[in-house]
Amino acid sequence: MNVTILGCGLIGASWAALFAAVGRHRVRAWDPSATAREAFPEKVARAQSQLIALGAEAGEPVAVFDRIEEALWGADWVQENAPEKTELKAQLFAHVESAVTRDCIIASSTSSFTWSQLATGLKHTERFVIAHPFNPPHLVPLVELYSPNATTLDAAVKFFSGVGRVPVCMKKEATGHIGNRLASALWREAVHIVADGIATVEDVDRVLIHGPGLRWSVIGTHLGYHLGGGDGGIEHYLRHLGPSQERRWSTLGNPKLTNEVCEMLSAGVQAEVRGRDIAQLEEQRDRQLMEILRLRREHPTIDE
Amino acid sequence: MNVTILGCGLIGASWAALFAAVGRHRVRAWDPSATAREAFPEKVARAQSQLIALGAEAGEPVAVFDRIEEALWGADWVQENAPEKTELKAQLFAHVESAVTRDCIIASSTSSFTWSQLATGLKHTERFVIAHPFNPPHLVPLVELYSPNATTLDAAVKFFSGVGRVPVCMKKEATGHIGNRLASALWREAVHIVADGIATVEDVDRVLIHGPGLRWSVIGTHLGYHLGGGDGGIEHYLRHLGPSQERRWSTLGNPKLTNEVCEMLSAGVQAEVRGRDIAQLEEQRDRQLMEILRLRREHPTIDE
Incomplete structure (x- = not known):
């Protein structure tokens, strides 16, 4: 496929390397900033060398263009990684829609916006899909997908599976999608623990790496409570320990990022x-x- | 050292195997239930075979006793893993204090109670320490420690480092310690995502294993935001994206474990x-x- 990367930052470079090396796609890229365009090949090369170390073969070289029209030439797939500003993304989408054919899919890597918030910037919303990665996208397998159009969603699942990713489809859109909602909830409590003087920043991070984070790389949170329920599983857990979880929830912190907390x-x-x-x-x-x-x-991981 | 395990459930068996095989300690165990005592050796053997697969040598056999006094004979370290009931633990502690010498340390694996809540059950609180593991304790390295007594805390750090654990000392006690507070905060949002119809249980777990959970097994949440700030690090992140985090926090869910949610x-x-x-x-x-x-x-992990 012909894939166009819009936005030559870290996410764009990581996608470009993955799409070329693992997906064997022809990748073209564009960024309005000359500095970003110049720095791009080195970033792509770094990501690609990691993919090669993991067993991929070098793909075709990624071509960077000064003009967006050139980058969009013949595109079957557009991956947008522009700064998180709706007007800016709407302008880009207008460019894209005027340059590509009707069957080209437009995917956004946005972490802040929902499909509905960005779809207002498009004429043909049926080919628009949210495809949110976790940094760095060429290494972390998760891609969160949302589109109300089943055909587009299927195409996105196929596309990202084809580049070795683990696509997860949301049933309904939500700000922060899934992973960043979980990450924000956890960080809120992590900030509270520091602000309240329970533990240092470093010790909170050490807890994650050697405790729950290690375990969440192996089994998810829901399945973890299933195992926490012993032979009775999640039903036993909910019946016997559900009330104590609700009490725990009521004691969780609600910190503010004041100057003092930011300094800590x-x-x-x-x-x-x-x-x-x-x-x-x-x-x-x-x-x-x-x-x-x-x-x-x-x-194989436990979900396979 | 002579180590006594009180409570022959999964946590007790896991500790027993670790203390014997990795710590080369002489381990004695007791449980009021004959069924638990009978099932114990097999549980210990299972954990010990995993430790041997990881390179440990088989330790001395763990001895299980019918009477608590026999299990406590000569103890330098007592690890309590009884059900989470304060009266029950207080009764156990009274037994322990009447049987052991003054320099024996009494550690509790409690996940629900703080040091202060349990210390009321002891006469000599200066040798009492919270030592909370993550399941299964012989594999997950984290042990959360709390004691207001610096000498006892130092001894606990030394003891758990000596059995290959990663001890983290809390500066101040808190319900749920550190790791389970983080886990509860994350699960609350994970329950909300399911209850609100954003994603299935299975997909939330898949997001963790292939996204943020994978990353938290490698870098902690605070350091993650440091890298999320680009060259400007955490200070850049807090200045530019702090406000959007606070807005995100205000959109996080506050689910109740109703019958309907429990069934989902x-x-x-x-x-x-x-x-x-x-x-x-x-x-x-x-x-x-x-x-x-x-x-x-x-x-080596990033904190080493």
Whole structure:
């Protein structure tokens, strides 16, 4: 397929590498910023080298264009990764719709907006789909999909399965989709724990990596409570421990990101990173992710 | 050390196997139920075989006693894993304090109670410590510790480090400690997503395993937002995206575990397990956990 990437930031580069190397697609890209276009090939190369280390073969080179019309030439699939501003995305969609054929699908990587909020910017909404990845998209398998059009949704499931992703279809749209709603709920309590003086930033993160986060990489939260119910499973759990969960929920925090709290978070993160810069931390994160992805190939996850 | 396990359920068996095989401790155990005592050796053997597969050597056999006094003989460390009832735990602690020397540390695996709530049941509170594991404790490395006594806390850090755990000390006590507060916050939203019809139970769990859960096994939530801020890190994130997080927080759900919601959760879990029983699911979970633990030995986690 001919795939067009709109927006040459980190997400765009990660998608481009994945679509070319794993999907064997012909990938064209565009960004209004010359600086972003110039930095793009190196970002794509970095992601692609990780995919090659995971067993993919180098795909066709990703072509970057100065003019959006050139990038959209012959597109079967457009993946939009522009900044999170509705007017800006609407302008882009207008460009796209004037340049592509009717059967080209337009996917948005948006994390902030719902399908309905962005669809107002399109004429032919039936080919529009939300396709939200988790950073970095070429490594983290999840893609959250939403479209009210079953044909478009099917095409999106097929497209993302074809590039080795795990597509999850939402039955109904929601701000933050699914994963970021879960992540926001967890972070709210993580901020409360720091703000309330229960534990340091670093210790909250250590708890996740060595406790519930480790377990959630292996079984989900609902299935976790099923196992927590012993032989009686989730029904036993809900009957006997449901009321204590509701009491726990009522004690959870409701912090505000005041200057004081923001300073605690910043200072805590600085203590945690121990001088490592963003690139070094990303390198460590990616190495570990790649190792887990490797072992998942030999040991299927519990949902397979 | 001489270690006494009080409570021969799953947590007790998991601790017993770990303390014997990894800690090379002499482990004695007791439970008021004859059925629990009889089933105990097999549970310990199962956990110990997993530890041996991870490279530990078989420890001395764990001895199970009919009378609590015999199990407490010579104890340097007592690990209490009784049902979550304060009166019952207070009775146990009275037994323990009458049987052990003053330098024996008494640790509770409680998930529901704080140090202060249980300490009222003890005479010598200075040697009492909360030591809360995540299931299964012989595989999941996290142990959450709380004691207002620095000497006892130090001893607990040393004890749990010595059995290959990752101890995290709370600065202040809190119901649910740290990990279960995070887990409850996340589950509340996970229940809302199902109750509101946004996604199925199975799809919420799939989102975690292939998205944020996978990432939280590699980097924590605070550090995740640091990387989400790009070159400007957490400070950039808080300044530019803090307000949108606060707006997101205000849209999170506040579900009740009504009969209708409980039925949705039960039916959703049944669909997810596809006929697998609890033992089979635990087997799959443990196999995957063991693989990740193996790779962490060669690839240190980001907090190390």
